Amino acid sequence: ETGVTQTPRHLVMGMTNKKSLKCEQHLGHNAMYWYKQSAKKPLELMFVYNFKEQTENNSVPSRFSPECPNSSHLFLHLHTLQPEDSALYLCASSQDETGSYEQYFGPGTRLTVT
Amino acid sequence: GQNIDQPTEMTATEGAIVQINCTYQTSGFNGLFWYQQHAGEAPTFLSYNVLDGLEEKGRFSSFLSRSKGYSYLLLKELQMKDSASYLCAVRDSNYQLIWGAGTKLIIKP
Numbered sequence: 746e747t748g749v750t751q752t753p754r755h756l757v758m759g760m761t762n763k764k765s766l767k768c769e770q771h772l773g774h775n776a777m778y779w780y781k782q783s784a785k786k787p788l789e790l791m792f793v794y795n796f797k798e799q800t801e802n803n804s805v806p807s808r809f810s811p812e813c814p815n816s817s818h819l820f821l822h823l824h825t826l827q828p829e830d831s832a833l834y835l836c837a838s839s840q841d842e843t844g845s846y847e848q849y850f851g852p853g854t855r856l857t858v859t
Numbered sequence: 860g861q862n863i864d865q866p867t868e869m870t871a872t873e874g875a876i877v878q879i880n881c882t883y884q885t886s887g888f889n890g891l892f893w894y895q896q897h898a899g900e901a902p903t904f905l906s907y908n909v910l911d912g913l914e915e916k917g918r919f920s921s922f923l924s925r926s927k928g929y930s931y932l933l934l935k936e937l938q939m940k941d942s943a944s945y946l947c948a949v950r951d952s953n954y955q956l957i958w959g960a961g962t963k964l965i966i967k968p
Contacts, residue, residue, distance in 0.1 A: 749901075785960060786960055787863065787957075787958040787959055788948075788958040790955065790956065790958075801955070835902075842954060843889075843954040844889075844954075845890055845907050847892060847904035847907060849904070850902045850903070852900065852901050853901060
């Protein structure tokens, strides 16, 4: 595996379900990110981890819970979601969260909340 | 507030040149990125500008004017595969990336 991988690619869940999204990066990067992408809206940064420590939490509802066990893996735990949470969830990584380092994105998880 | 403005959609002809503009108002500036995103795929990095001027990379060039809060992405010799959304993002004084909503580029034969 190379780059940034995400599983599952598609997820349909009810509002009472609990599920987790997984992200793995094989680039040796130190920073990892969760983004939400809704149609015709800017990418919304949700969480940032740098060297496994959470450095950013952009007022994300508590029904989204991130976990970063090591610098290669990132999870997003989901519970009691709302229909408006349906979106593409993108994971990204970069060498560091500052400077000129570009972010490498995974293919995303298309989430539908019914 | 912080804001990135890009046109929502543009149309161009195969073989032609197109310029996609991006204007920004952010708290501080620590670089500007352009990404390409094909439908249903992940964004991929195209260019980075931190100093004023033009950066050229093959068929793609990116320009920055910090005093005007303005950048553009120039695509030459357009190909059908260039049909995608182009995202502008600015790193602010806290090194957080602020993203535009993207410009959907449609290439016609």
